[in-house]
Amino acid sequence: MEKKISLLFDFQKFEKNADLQAVIDAVHARYTARKLTDDEAEWVAAAGTPETSLLKTRPKDEWK
Numbered sequence: 741m742e743k744k745i746s747l748l749f750d751f752q753k754f755e756k757n758a759d760l761q762a763v764i765d766a767v768h769a770r771y772t773a774r775k776l777t778d779d780e781a782e783w784v785a786a787a788g789t790p791e792t793s794l795l796k797t798r799p800k801d802e803w804k
Contacts, residue, residue, distance in 0.1 A: 754760050776784065
């Protein structure tokens, strides 16, 4: 299983792909990296939100 995963994510195969590099460059040109303000950081849920996992098990109107 580990080998299969490493093959799927083997970036070196695509590292010199000109089409992929063009996409990466376009995304980097559109978005800049910056530090979030404290107010912005309050909206980040790095582990996701609990409600998201409930979507698979029951309808939204039953969440409460």
